[in-house]
Amino acid sequence: MTAAAIHLDTVSKGYGPTRVLDGISLAIAPGEFTALIGPSGCGKSTLLRLIAGLDRPDRGCIRIGERDVTTVRAADRDVAMVFQSYALYPHLTARQNMAVPLVMRRLDRAQRLPLVGRWFGAGPRLAEVAREIEAAAASLRLGPVLDRRPSQLSGGQRQRVALGRAMVRHPRAFLMDEPLSNLDMALRHHMRGEIVDLHRRLGTTTVYVTHDQEEALSMADRVAVLMHGRLLQVGRPDAVYRDPAHLDVATFVGAPRINLVAGTIGPDGIARRGGTALLAGLAADAPGPVQLALRPEHVVLAAESGPASLPARVERLEFQGAEILAHLRLLDGDERLTARLPAGRPGIEAGRDLHVSGHDGAWLAFDTGGERLRPSAEIVSVGDRQALRHG
Amino acid sequence: MADAVRLATPAAAPEAAAVPVDRSEERAALVLAGPALLLMLALLVLPTVAVLVLSFTDAELGVPDWHIVGLDAYRDLLADRGFRTSIVNTALYVALVTPASVGLGLGLALLIEADLPLRSVFRSAYFLPVVSLTVAMATVWQFLLNPVGGPVNALLTASGLPGPNWLGSSDTVLVALALIGIWQTFGFNVVLFLAGLTAINRELYAAAEIDGGRSAFDRFRLVTWPMLGPTTLFVVTITIINAVKVFEPVAALTQGGPNKASEVLLWTIYQEGFVFLRIGPASAMAVAFVAVLLVLLLIQTRVMDRRVHYG
Numbered sequence A: 001m002t003a004a005a006i007h008l009d010t011v012s013k014g015y016g017p018t019r020v021l022d023g024i025s026l027a028i029a030p031g032e033f034t035a036l037i038g039p040s041g042c043g044k045s046t047l048l049r050l051i052a053g054l055d056r057p058d059r060g061c062i063r064i065g066e067r068d069v070t071t072v073r074a075a076d077r078d079v080a081m082v083f084q085s086y087a088l089y090p091h092l093t094a095r096q097n098m099a100v101p102l103v104m105r106r107l108d109r110a111q112r113l114p115l116v117g118r119w120f121g122a123g124p125r126l127a128e129v130a131r132e133i134e135a136a137a138a139s140l141r142l143g144p145v146l147d148r149r150p151s152q153l154s155g156g157q158r159q160r161v162a163l164g165r166a167m168v169r170h171p172r173a174f175l176m177d178e179p180l181s182n183l184d185m186a187l188r189h190h191m192r193g194e195i196v197d198l199h200r201r202l203g204t205t206t207v208y209v210t211h212d213q214e215e216a217l218s219m220a221d222r223v224a225v226l227m228h229g230r231l232l233q234v235g236r237p238d239a240v241y242r243d244p245a246h247l248d249v250a251t252f253v254g255a256p257r258i259n260l261v262a263g264t265i266g267p268d269g270i271a272r273r274g275g276t277a278l279l280a281g282l283a284a285d286a287p288g289p290v291q292l293a294l295r296p297e298h299v300v301l302a303a304e305s306g307p308a309s310l311p312a313r314v315e316r317l318e319f320q321g322a323e324i325l326a327h328l329r330l331l332d333g334d335e336r337l338t339a340r341l342p343a344g345r346p347g348i349e350a351g352r353d354l355h356v357s358g359h360d361g362a363w364l365a366f367d368t369g370g371e372r373l374r375p376s377a378e379i380v381s382v383g384d385r386q387a388l389r390h391g
Numbered sequence B: 001m002a003d004a005v006r007l008a009t010p011a012a013a014p015e016a017a018a019v020p021v022d023r024s025e026e027r028a029a030l031v032l033a034g035p036a037l038l039l040m041l042a043l044l045v046l047p048t049v050a051v052l053v054l055s056f057t058d059a060e061l062g063v064p065d066w067h068i069v070g071l072d073a074y075r076d077l078l079a080d081r082g083f084r085t086s087i088v089n090t091a092l093y094v095a096l097v098t099p100a101s102v103g104l105g106l107g108l109a110l111l112i113e114a115d116l117p118l119r120s121v122f123r124s125a126y127f128l129p130v131v132s133l134t135v136a137m138a139t140v141w142q143f144l145l146n147p148v149g150g151p152v153n154a155l156l157t158a159s160g161l162p163g164p165n166w167l168g169s170s171d172t173v174l175v176a177l178a179l180i181g182i183w184q185t186f187g188f189n190v191v192l193f194l195a196g197l198t199a200i201n202r203e204l205y206a207a208a209e210i211d212g213g214r215s216a217f218d219r220f221r222l223v224t225w226p227m228l229g230p231t232t233l234f235v236v237t238i239t240i241i242n243a244v245k246v247f248e249p250v251a252a253l254t255q256g257g258p259n260k261a262s263e264v265l266l267w268t269i270y271q272e273g274f275v276f277l278r279i280g281p282a283s284a285m286a287v288a289f290v291a292v293l294l295v296l297l298l299i300q301t302r303v304m305d306r307r308v309h310y311g
Helices: A044-052 A094-106 A116-120 A122-139 A155-167 A185-202 A213-219 A237-242 A247-252 A385-389 B002-008 B023-054 B072-079 B081-113 B119-131 B134-144 B151-158 B173-198 B202-210 B216-227 B229-244 B248-254 B265-275 B279-308
Strands: A006-015 A018-028 A033-037 A059-064 A079-082 A173-177 A205-210 A222-227 A230-235 A259-265 A271-273 A276-279 A288-294 A299-302 A310-319 A323-330 A336-342 A353-358 A364-366
Touching (some): A006 A044, A018 A044, A018 A059, A033 A044, A044 A079, A044 A205, A044 B202, A079 B202, A122 A155, A205 A213, A213 A237, A230 A237, A230 A247, A247 A288, A247 A364, A299 A336, B023 B279, B081 B173, B081 B229, B081 B265, B119 B173, B134 B151, B134 B173, B173 B229, B173 B248, B202 B216, B229 B279, B248 B265, B265 B279
Parallel strands (some): A173 A205
Antiparallel strands (some): A006 A018, A222 A230, A271 A276, A288 A364, A299 A353, A310 A353, A323 A336
């Protein structure tokens, strides 16, 4: 089976009076690895269940490949799903678990009967199923544990059995619902690599739901950020990170969280904090309050004040090995900022007053509704570039 | 017991191991557990021992001299045709009631669970026979099954079928009693199965659907039946125990008749002990009865338990 494209067209879904998904449109190319991310309760799992066919949308349509599957039941959509709880059948061994989708599809009802199934010609088909499972198990390194039940497997092994059950029948798409959230940190990092490798090897279209933005950024070809039932941004991981379209995207993606500073935008299109101009060239048609955002790694700390710097006090340092996080508080307000700096930078210690500015073009502006305000001209920052560059 | 006492005291903490055992705490534990232990001894252990001792005698109520007859009491029991009939009848009754009551319970629980409106109404309706008084309901059954003018036979006659003398013929009396037994027990099984069904992980059904389980039967075989294993084992066990203990409908409706065709174990024990006042043989029967139950329970817990728990 070849990888299929997935198209969602203004899909909406509600439960009772609550709108869970509101007009979601998304096109996923064949073979693409797309991560659906958002905070819990944003509707990402619901969206995945709609793609799987476990729920029906109230409005809109869903296509897998060329086929409109909006009203097709899950069993007939030819997609495979990996569940958060793995949903392995506890009474079956790993081998039998992986056999289920093949047996269900290739054997008719009479052949599936226990004991007497062989009279109806189940034998050769079962032998074929057994061969395919051996092959899949070998590629997932499950060979030695194939005859154990899920309760006798470790978390990582269960995860791989669930992946094996999904991949044995070569579906048109993989749907994964937070598949790594039940694993411990080390195993999670390891399984990320395994899933990405698996995707590269099989080339199957994959939709991956997670609340862990770091997981999404590190694994996916494209990231779709879903909040309050709406898609706020869809794009490559670096684009979503560097160029967020919405304040909610900026704050959700990236750890530690992006720094926020309240400011105002003047009729000259310059965003200021107090008297300090931080970002110029914005559309000046809507003067008023504005949120200015700066990633922690773009924070520049200096002992001397510069033309685009804000005074702040270092409250606490957090050692992280190769780098340190400096937690600061603006002196002219209440906002707390985090700066990510290489470890061992001299002159930065708790209690000191320093001056905060941003790397060239690093400040982002959002209006009160959270929409991104983009600089229209070439000038993307103001201030002494010379002073900023060495930071 | 000693373990339980030790666990209940903070002295069980590892660092306290080197400290000398706190005697006063142990005494307090004994004092606290004492009343319960005494009650258990008086109410559970002693009566059991008494019955066991009596079963080796030919004691009769009101007869002052009695003798120890030892295992002869049990030999006589096995030679007694009445007792053998009673065992066969009880086994037949259990064989009729258990599968029907469990099957009906499971079927109705599945129907109710399948998002039926008025779910709670059905649940309580099916539970009604369980809470009803057997002896009182027996009169209703007597009326229903009455060969002359009873609604059941009136219906059978109307549809051209012969209406048997349900409770009056030795061919049908066990079947009639079994029907009453099924009616009375399946509601409880419905409730137990419903509890078992709600505990099944919904994601398993989603997985079964995605894996290509198109029909309800596929999903039942792949998920519901295996996941209900522990519940089913429990339901079968208590249904068998309750069926073996059948007494009230027999006492109220047939009194073991006609012609000993509805002689069941408890009824025979009751007759022996409370009508003929022969305590010795009645005790022997009671011991045999408990032994049969224990063997059944052992088989179930030892053999079946391993097959329905997947841990």
